[in-house]
Amino acid sequence: MAEPVISVKGVSKKYRIGLAEKKSDTMVATILRGLKSPLTNLNRIRNLSKLNDEDSSIFWALRDISFDVQEGDVLGIIGHNGAGKSTLLKILSQITEPSIGEVKIHGRVAALLEVGTGFHPELTGRENIYMNGTILGMTKKEINRKLDEIVDFSGVEKYLDTPVKFYSSGMRVRLGFAVAAHLEPEILIIDEVLSVGDADFQKKCLGKMEDVSKNGRTVLFVSHNMMALKSICKTGILLNHGKISHSGTSGDVVNHYLQSYAPQSQIEFSERDETAQSEKIFLRGVSVTSKMNDGRIDITEPFSISLQLKNKSIAGKFHVNLFFNAPDGTTIFVAVSGVEQILPGYFNAECFVPAHILNDDFYNLDVMVVEGAKPIFNMKSVITIQGIEPPRDHAWMGKFPGLIRPKFQWKLIST
């Protein structure tokens, strides 16, 4: 077999997570601690980049990852939140270095961990195309050559000389993706970009990715959308707590992933966890209150899902969306809250779900916070819940098909 285009050997990555500060219990101790705080701070900050000692604040995001990718492969990377997918992509795209191990890449890499990186609101669409393109490693000449195609693909030609701050968020995403789609890398790394934009746009993106892979280029793809993964990727790896727990054909890996679901009644995120953060919002935790209280839900009983959120910015009018997704990533429905004025600091959002909605199946919840019409926070697969059916009183014992199972009024009368 030919030499692999990407060869990952024994890669591990450790991070230091913040230690809880010691509380002092007397006034004298408080004053002393205040006086000493510059010194303690200095030590703490210095240690942010020093990872030599094995203490409790070291967190291994990846442990001993090895795999090869052959030229023309389309590899899907799957895993729950915190499994290390983003860290792996960051290492492969050279944003951060591994702590141990080595990656060898043959060819030009383009990594798309975000669309529209480097966009400046005061610059026009045209200027931002050049800005974003050069950040992604294109030269001015290359962009000149492809400008018409990019503009065409984005569909914003009318506003090309308008500052991007007047664009809708959808236009911004389209413009960003248009630039990225016209990169000509030998290896393409994509993280969940399909989760933005509307259905039409997502279709366009998927089409573009299929084109890329048909041209024999190598693609690495991270997504929570199992349908997309299965249809685009040939092979896959499943990450679990920083290790590869399974690898093989994408269908096989997706099945393993689906089986690995475990319902949870609550989950908490640390303030250093990037996936639970956006510029304005931090999701501290989610808890599910049901009769069983372990993330499993009797589908004939109502239950509630409570989100603990923090508004890191100024007060604003927010609403919260809770996406209920089937295990394959299809969104079944979205529970939309009312709009409320939210002050800076922590706030709570609780969604009461009536009985007779879920089927006997697993559901993944995404959390989105929207200000006005603009999503300011979006986290995928935050928590998994499982609908459980209590013993039935009629004959059919198999599982009912369908993603939901509402209960309707019926009348059955002999005539």
Place this chain on the structure above:
Amino acid sequence: MNKQITIIKASTGWRAVNLKELAHYRDLLWFLTIRGIKAKYAQSVLGVGWAVIQPLFSTLVFTVIFGRVARIDSNGVPYFLFSLVGLVPWTFFANTLTDSSNSLIANAAMINKVYFPRLVLPLSSIFSKGVDFIIGFVMLIIFLIVYRITPSWEVVMLPWLILVLLFTSLGLGMILSAMAVQYRDVKHAMTFAVQLLMYAAPVVYPTTNVPEQYRWMYALNPMVGVIEGFRSIFLKTIDFPYEWVIMGTIISIILFVFGVFYFKRMERVFADVA
């Protein structure tokens, strides 16, 4: 296979700059510089006029306070010109320090999402200040014409002085920007540090006011050679200060070289702590 090979692994110690890679990203450096200029003056009435106002108003205030009230010696030339000639290079230096030290933090989102040589961030923030310097310089020339002053023949040394100024700014900019990623104190300190630093350079007073035995120490500050060099060329206040400029050149090169290596050393943790 004729493909570029990238090896990603934990790096240790000091590294050199990958010049080939930096050259590939020269267009990015260019657009970031343009972005810095455009974004700064977007939606402002006076636009680049601010590049004139900043040094001009400081000069006027200094002329009143230090020239008229405190009657500081200005080597026999009008105090207005004396401080203006000092303030044009100083304003560039001060602005590059505050801007470049903040350049990595301000672009943390970019650092976390895309790989590109991080060095382009402080470099572009310094280059984008070049426009302000050129505008300030043109203003200076206009005032010299108004005052009917012809520069000395040492005007040929001007590129040398500007290089010393640039290398000092680049060196300190790289060091401070890399430090600021981990220690946010740098950001808070810089805003007032540049104000204090101004009094450690001959901006409002001449170097001849510094006791003679301490002058060599004073000239370790590369801005001393630059500012006094400017004054010697345009105002003929003193003979061209070769000693101070050579001293400044050496220091600026040391700062620059150390800056490059320090930056490269810190670069690997930027994404982890930014």
